[in-house]
Each structure stands twice: as C-alpha cells, then as structure tokens.
Amino acid sequence: MTSNLLERLLRGEQRALSIAITMVERMQPGVAELMSEVDRHTGNAYTIGITGPPGAGKSTIVTELTKLLRDADKKVGIIAVDPTSPFTGGAILGDRIRMQNHYMDPEVFIRSVATRGQSGGLSRVVKTLTRLLDASGKDIIILETVGVGQTEVSIMQAADSVLVALVPESGDAIQTLKAGLMEIADLYLVNKSDRSGAAQMASAITNTIQMASPIPPWAPPVIMTQANTGKGLDEVWDNINNHQEYLKHSSELGTRRSNRRKHEYLETVEEEMGRRLRVAVESDKRISGIVKEIETGSQDPYSAAIELINASQGISYLDI
Amino acid sequence: MTSNLLERLLRGEQRALSIAITMVERMQPGVAELMSEVDRHTGNAYTIGITGPPGAGKSTIVTELTKLLRDADKKVGIIAVDPTSPFTGGAILGDRIRMQNHYMDPEVFIRSVATRGQSGGLSRVVKTLTRLLDASGKDIIILETVGVGQTEVSIMQAADSVLVALVPESGDAIQTLKAGLMEIADLYLVNKSDRSGAAQMASAITNTIQMASPIPPWAPPVIMTQANTGKGLDEVWDNINNHQEYLKHSSELGTRRSNRRKHEYLETVEEEMGRRLRVAVESDKRISGIVKEIETGSQDPYSAAIELINASQGISYLDI
Numbered sequence: 264m265t266s267n268l269l270e271r272l273l274r275g276e277q278r279a280l281s282i283a284i285t286m287v288e289r290m291q292p293g294v295a296e297l298m299s300e301v302d303r304h305t306g307n308a309y310t311i312g313i314t315g316p317p318g319a320g321k322s323t324i325v326t327e328l329t330k331l332l333r334d335a336d337k338k339v340g341i342i343a344v345d346p347t348s349p350f351t352g353g354a355i356l357g358d359r360i361r362m363q364n365h366y367m368d369p370e371v372f373i374r375s376v377a378t379r380g381q382s383g384g385l386s387r388v389v390k391t392l393t394r395l396l397d398a399s400g401k402d403i404i405i406l407e408t409v410g411v412g413q414t415e416v417s418i419m420q421a422a423d424s425v426l427v428a429l430v431p432e433s434g435d436a437i438q439t440l441k442a443g444l445m446e447i448a449d450l451y452l453v454n455k456s457d458r459s460g461a462a463q464m465a466s467a468i469t470n471t472i473q474m475a476s477p478i479p480p481w482a483p484p485v486i487m488t489q490a491n492t493g494k495g496l497d498e499v500w501d502n503i504n505n506h507q508e509y510l511k512h513s514s515e516l517g518t519r520r521s522n523r524r525k526h527e528y529l530e531t532v533e534e535e536m537g538r539r540l541r542v543a544v545e546s547d548k549r550i551s552g553i554v555k556e557i558e559t560g561s562q563d564p565y566s567a568a569i570e571l572i573n574a575s576q577g578i579s580y581l582d583i
Numbered sequence: 584m585t586s587n588l589l590e591r592l593l594r595g596e597q598r599a600l601s602i603a604i605t606m607v608e609r610m611q612p613g614v615a616e617l618m619s620e621v622d623r624h625t626g627n628a629y630t631i632g633i634t635g636p637p638g639a640g641k642s643t644i645v646t647e648l649t650k651l652l653r654d655a656d657k658k659v660g661i662i663a664v665d666p667t668s669p670f671t672g673g674a675i676l677g678d679r680i681r682m683q684n685h686y687m688d689p690e691v692f693i694r695s696v697a698t699r700g701q702s703g704g705l706s707r708v709v710k711t712l713t714r715l716l717d718a719s720g721k722d723i724i725i726l727e728t729v730g731v732g733q734t735e736v737s738i739m740q741a742a743d744s745v746l747v748a749l750v751p752e753s754g755d756a757i758q759t760l761k762a763g764l765m766e767i768a769d770l771y772l773v774n775k776s777d778r779s780g781a782a783q784m785a786s787a788i789t790n791t792i793q794m795a796s797p798i799p800p801w802a803p804p805v806i807m808t809q810a811n812t813g814k815g816l817d818e819v820w821d822n823i824n825n826h827q828e829y830l831k832h833s834s835e836l837g838t839r840r841s842n843r844r845k846h847e848y849l850e851t852v853e854e855e856m857g858r859r860l861r862v863a864v865e866s867d868k869r870i871s872g873i874v875k876e877i878e879t880g881s882q883d884p885y886s887a888a889i890e891l892i893n894a895s896q897g898i899s900y901l902d903i
Contacts, residue, residue, distance in 0.1 A: 287885075294885060294886075294889075295885060295886035295888075295889040295890065296886065298883050298884075298885040298886050299882075299883040299885075299886035301883075302880070302883035302884075302886075306880070316636060316637065316731070317636065317731065317760075385733065390884075391884075391885055408732075410730065410731045410732035410733065410735075410763070411636070411637065411730045411731055411732055412728075412730035412731055412732015412733060412734050412735045412736075413705065413730065413732060413733075413734035413735070414732050414733035414734045415730075415732045415733070416732075432752045440637075443730070521878035521879065521880075522878075524877050524878055524880070524884045525874055525877060525878055525884070527884035527885065527888075528873075528874065528877050528884040528885075528887055528888050529857070529860060529861065529864070529888075531884060531885050531888035531889070532857075532860055532888045532891055532892060533853055533856060533857040533860065535888060535889060535892050536853060536856050536892060537849070537852075537853040539892075540849060540852055540853065541849065544845075544849070553848075554845055554848065557844050557845060557848050558841035558842075558844055558845055559841065560622070560626070560841075560844070563618050563619040563621075563622035564618075564622075564710075564711075564844045564845075564847035564848040564851060565607075565614060565615060565618040565619075565622075565711055565847065565848075565851050566615035566616065566618050566619035566622075567848055568615075568847075568848050568849075568851035568852045568855060569614075569615040569851070569855060570615065571852055572852060572855050572856060572859075
C-alpha cells in the first residue's frame with residue numbers, strides 16, 4: 264500500500280499527498296518507510312515563508328503570489344499554519360474563500376496544518392511536509408503562519424526565503440519586530456501601502472536594517488505592496504529570485520538546507536519520544552502512578568522527570 | 584551549597600532567586616534536588632499572565648499593575664518572556680526603563696527570560712520559575728509575553744488568570760484573536776481606550792464571547808484601560824479577584840494547577856532527553872555520524888529518527 268502511495272505521491276496526485284500529510288501529522292508507523300523513499304526525490308522545490316502580525320494581509324499576499332506563479336506555469340504547494348479555535352474557525356475559512364480559484368487548480372495544493380495541542384511539533388511537521396511537497400513535483404512551496412511568536416519563527420526555518428509582512432497600523436513596527444522577526448527576514452513587505460504611514464514605516468525598517476552590526480551580507484529589501492490589487496507583487500517575486508541567486512552563490516542555500524535536515528532529525532527524535540511518553544501516561548501503570556503523585560503535590564514535577572530519565576537505563580517505557 | 588541556596592531562596596533573597604533561575608534555564612545538575620525541596624513551599628502565590636499583540640502596551644500594564652499591587656503591600660515577581668535580538672535589545676531595554684522604580688524595590692523581582700534557540704523550552708522553564716518565585720514568598724507572579732503565537736499561548740498555561748491586551752489599531756481584532764487567544768483569555772483589556780475605535784472593539788469582543796457555544800461558565804469581562812495613566816487598572820485588579828473567586832469555587836483552580844504540574848513533568852522529560860541528545864550530537868561518534876549523513880542527504884531525517892528510537896532498547900546515548 265505504501266509503495267502504491269509513494270508512486271501516486273511522486274506523480275503529484277493530490278489525494279496521495281493528503282493521505283501522506285495526515286500520516287506525518289499523526290506520526291503513523293508507515294511514515295519512516297515512506298519518507299526514506301520520498302527523500303531521494305527532493306531538492307528541486309524552492310520554499311518561501313510568509314510571516315507577520317495578524318491583519319497584515321498575509322493570506323491575500325499568498326493568493327496573489329500564487330496567481331503570479333501560476334501565470335509563470337509553476338506548480339505551487341501551500342502550507343498554511345492555522346490555529347484551530349472554535350471561535351475563529353469561521354474567520355480562517357473566510358480567508359480561504361479568497362483562495363477559491365486556486366482550490367480548483369490541480370497544480371495548486373493547499374493544506375492547513377492545525378496548531379492545537381502540540382507547541383513543539385509544528386516546526387517538525389512543516390519540515391517533513393515541505394519534503395513531501397517537494398517530492399510530489401511542486402516548484403514553489405509557500406509556508407504561511409498566522410501568529411508572531413517563537414513557534415512561528417521556528418517554522419520559518421523550513422523556508423529558503425522568509426518574507427515578513429507588516430502594515431502601517433500594526434502597532435509600532437519596531438514593537439512588532441521585537442517578536443524576533445528581524446533576525447529571520449530576507450524580505451520585508453509593507454502591505455496596504457496606500458494607507459498613511461506606509462512610507463515612514465518603510466524608511467524606519469530600512470534605517471534599522473542599516474544600523475545592524477556587523478553589516479549582513481544580504482541586506483533585506485523593503486517593498487511596498489497592495490496585495491488586494493496585486494500591486495508590488497512582481498517586485499516581490501523579482502526580489503525572491505535575487506535572494507535565491509544570493510543564497511546559491513554564497514553557498515548559504517546548502518547550509519540552510521542541511522541545517523534544516525539536522526533539526527528535523529533532532530525534533531523528530533524528541534517528538535516521537537514525547538509521543539511515546541504520553542501514550543505511557545495512559546497505558547503504563549508506573550508512569551501514570553508518578554503523574555498522579557505529581558498532580559496531587561506529593562512529588563515534584565522537575566525532579567521526578569530527571570529521576571525517570573536517570574533511572575531508566577533502558578527507558579523501557581519507550582518500548583511500546 | 585544547594586541547601587544554603589535553598590534557605591536564602593525561601594527567605595526571598597533576590598540574589599538566590601537569580602542564581603536558581605539560571606540553574607533552571609540551563610537544566611543544571613543541582614536543579615532536581617533544589618526543586619524537590621522548593622516544591623513543598625509552593626501553592627501560596629497567584630499567577631497572572633498577560634499576552635497580546637506587540638504594541639498593545641503590555642509592559643505599561645505590568646508596570647501600573649505592579650504599582651497598584653505594591654500599594655496593597657503585595658510582594659510581586661515578574662517574568663518577562665523577551666526574544667533576544669541584536670536589533671531589538673535596545674527597544675526592550677526602553678520598555679524596562681519604565682519599570683525603573685520597581686527595580687529599586689526589594690519586594691519586586693523582575694526577570695527576563697530569553698527565547699533564543701529553544702522553542703519548546705520556554706513553556707517548561709516558565710512553569711518551573713513560577714514555582715521558584717512562589718516558594719520565595721511572592722504573593723503575585725506576573726508573566727508577560729511579547730509575541731502572539733503558539734509558544735506564547737502555551738506559556739500562559741502557567742497562569743491562574745490570563746489577561747489578553749489589545750489596542751484599537753492592532754489590525755482587525757478578530758484577526759489578532761485568530762492566533763488562539765480567545766481560547767485562553769479570562770479577561771480582555773482594550774488598552775489605549777482613548778483612541779478611536781475602542782468602544783467598537785470592546786463590543787465586538789463582547790459579541791464574539793456571547794456567540795460561544797456552549798456558553799462557558801466564566802464569561803471573560805472586557806475592560807477599557809489607559810495603562811499610561813493607570814486608568815482602568817483598579818477594575819482589572821477587581822476582575823482578577825473575581826476570577827480567582829470563581830476558580831476556587833468551581834474547583835477549576837485545582838484542576839488548572841494539577842494539569843500544569845503534569846505538563847511540567849512531561850515537558851521536562853522531553854526537554855532533558857532532547858538536551859542529552861544534542862550533547863550526543865557533539866560528543867558521540869555514532870550520533871554525529873548519523874547527523875552528517877542526514878545533512879549531506881544520504882539518510883532521511885525522519886526515518887533515521889524513528890530508527891534511532893526503535894533500535895536503542897537502551898537508548899544508550901542518553902546515559903551521558
């Protein structure tokens with residue numbers, strides 16, 4: 264079954280991709296076998312990450328960028344990292360409705376990845392999914408995150424080029440950038456640039472970039488866009504290509520990608536151990552007994568954790 | 584030395600607290616022993632979390648709330664989760680300058696926790712630190728985060744009451760709440776409420792709360808504040824007390840706290856395993872060999888991770 268799935272995946276079948284993605288998200292048994300085959304067929308796609316504060320127009324940017332990429336006959340895969348909330352599910356769906364035309368396009372694959380529960384897991388999941396989309400023949404993969412925080416920043420590790428989108432009224436720009444975005448931005452978009460304050464914001468960012476010490480070899484360009492009309496998106500795409508050229512010539516593309524592979528490995532080990540531990544909390548009498556004592560206060564959480572690791576030469580509870 | 588540290592910590596000595604916090608952040612060997620003693624002295628402090636998008640005035644809210652708490656003779660501990668960025672270090676320092684008066688106050692302890700590197704770790708670190716501050720005699724612990732994302736949401740697990748601060752111009756409020764904040768808010772603050780759009784924002788949030796199904800037993804109040812003048816902070820504090828009463832009477836306080844302890848345990852096991860693995864990448868020939876193969880593309884990261892866990896009955900590389 265997996266070899267059949269693999270063939271269908273490599274042919275770019277959307278249904279096969281969907282199945283494989285669900286397997287990866289759930290860390291199902293067949294994933295290791297599948298990924299070791301998939302991996303041989305990766306390395307052709309270029310990955311673009313888009314992040315920024317809520318309301319910056321990221322979904323619109325993705326929609327318009329996709330239109331432009333489709334006009335250039337590129338196959339596109341989109342991974343949208345969406346929080347799942349009973350309150351806001353509708354709002355997210357609203358965003359996605361704008362993507363409707365792309366949903367009909369067989370050469371565009373769109374998948375939302377939920378953030379509920381796991382906080383460490385998304386960074387790992389997104390890296391693995393990026394390789395799946397790559398192997399399925401996508402030319403460009405777009406990663407979009409909703410929030411601005413540490414998890415979102417770490418998700419951007421999976422991208423070759425990182426776009427940070429801001430709008431004039433998104434609080435103080437520098438406040439927004441406090442969330443760690445300046446360290447990862449390869450390109451800035453000042454979106455909704457017809458609003459007042461856009462030019463000032465763009466020059467404030469440019470000034471901050473120029474103040475950096477030491478001067479980085481790649482100075483992130485700051486581009487004014489109005490994504491709802493598509494304005495500025497051509498320039499964004501040109502600059503993504505410039506950045507790609509820079510990465511290739513400076514050998515940083517290889518460094519970024521091998522670093523990403525290393526982190527995927529480490530994150531997968533940690534996460535799979537964590538997953539097995541959480542199963543053990545439910546199914547293993549010893550572990551569930553410890554947890555009960557911790558909950559009621561008769562054991563300290565931290566020292567119990569260290570004790571468990573130190574005591575279990577064999578970490579036998581992992582063998583489940 | 585640790586027993587001396589413990590005594591000084593329990594007496595509330597700031598220097599001892601600082602040392603212990605650094606030990607926790609670095610997962611140093613003495614921490615397990617220290618925490619198992621510390622844990623017996625916890626349970627008295629009440630923890631308030633403050634989150635919201637950048638620019639919402641969270642630092643000012645914390646400063647003013649602290650002033651109010653000090654007037655009521657409460658001992659206060661503040662944990663500020665700050666990203667560390669070479670670009671924005673100065674900006675954060677700027678915020679902290681407003682806290683200057685409190686820095687001089689021996690009954691106020693302020694600590695910034697850096698987010699660099701680890702993405703999973705902060706949620707664990709903050710839970711452990713909260714217990715340290717509790718044992719050191721603080722009456723109120725305030726947790727402040729900078730971004731709005733999954734890590735920040737999970738940090739708020741450590742709080743008894745979660746305050747979400749917004750400002751009228753922080754993009755579309757509902758967009759901001761997309762980042763998962765509605766699921767965790769116990770109180771909303773519409774800060775900078777002298778600005779236009781504040782009343783509309785407050786009623787939009789109230790309407791969204793009322794639309795929730797099923798109706799939650801605690802309906803989060805929405806409070807207008809102008810933190811820079813202290814306006815509305817009394818009302819915030821009253822509502823925190825109401826929420827605390829609600830938690831106690833509904834037995835949810837106990838549930839939240841035991842749940843937090845369980846998660847601290849699971850997170851510490853995962854993180855310590857991860858830490859030992861990362862040491863092994865540098866020091867263990869077998870692991871560093873695998874990583875090299877993964878980086879160069881001759882092994883797949885995912886399947887190599889599963890293979891490592893499955894093969895190591897004894898997970899011997901953890902015994903370092």
